[in-house]
Amino acid sequence: AQSVTQPDIHITVSEGASLELRCNYSYGATPYLFWYVQSPGQGLQLLLKYFSGDTLVQGIKGFEAEFKRSQSSFNLRKPSVHWSDAAEYFCAVGPTGANNLFFGTGTRLTVIP
Amino acid sequence: GAVVSQHPSRVICKSGTSVKIECRSLDFQATTMFWYRQFPKKSLMLMATSNEGSKATYEQGVEKDKFLINHASLTLSTLTVTSAHPEDSSFYICSAYAGTGFNQPQHFGDGTRLSIL
DSSP states (O other): OOEEEOOOSEEEEETTSOEEEOOEEEOSSOOEEEEEEEOTTOOEEEEEEEOSSOSEEEOGGGOEEEEEGGGTEEEEEESSOOGGGOEEEEEEEESSSTTSOEEOOOEEEEEEO | OOOEEEEOSEEEEOTTOOEEEEEEESSSOOSEEEEEEEOTTOOEEEEEEEETTSOOEEOTTOOTTTEEEEEEETTEEEEEEOSOOGGGOEEEEEEEEOOSSSOSOEEEOOOEEEEEO
16 A cells, blocks of 8 residues: 655754755555645645656755655755745655645644744 | 635534535636545545546545535535534645646645534
C-alpha cells in the first residue's frame, strides 16, 4: 500500500536560513508528487508538483523540490526562509495522478526572527 | 486562476441539526471534487470523491447517510452533515480537479470549521 512519511513534525528555523523539509513515499512505481502549504485556518495551496522529466522542480514562493528515485524522496527546499513561510507543509503522493492523493502528516514550520 | 470557494468558513450549531457546506470552482469546471476532513494537528483524510452527475464514492469508514454529497453541476458540490453531533466537529476541506487525465493538480478551498455544541 502506498504511504507518505514526513519524519519531521515540527521544524524551527531562523529567518534567512535555509530550509529542507523531508518527504519519503512508499509506492511500487514512480508516483506523482506534490507539496502543499496550509496557513492556520486555511485550505491548501499548491507549491509545486512533479509528474516527470527534470527531477528538480521549481515552485512558487521560491520553493523547490528534488525527486530522488533511489531514495524514494521528494524533499522541499528553500534557500532563505521568510517569516511569512511559517505554516504547515504537506507532501502528497498520487499513484495515478492528482485524482487520488495520499497526504503525509505534515510538518509545521516556525520561523524565528 | 483555479480558484475554489468554500462556504461557510465557519459554522457553529446545536447537536442534531444538519449543516450544508458548499464548494464552488469559480473559474473552471471541475469534473471531480473531493471532500477531506482534517483533525487538529493531523493530516487530511479523504472522505469521498464526488463526480458531477453521479453518486459520490465514499472512503471506507465514512458514513454516506451521515455525510451527504451532491455534485449537481461542474462548478458546485455540497457536503451535508446530517444530524450533526459533537464528534463531527472538525475542519472540512474541499478540492476541485479539472483534469480528465492525471496532470492537473487539485485546487483546495479555504476550509470550513464546523463546531457542534
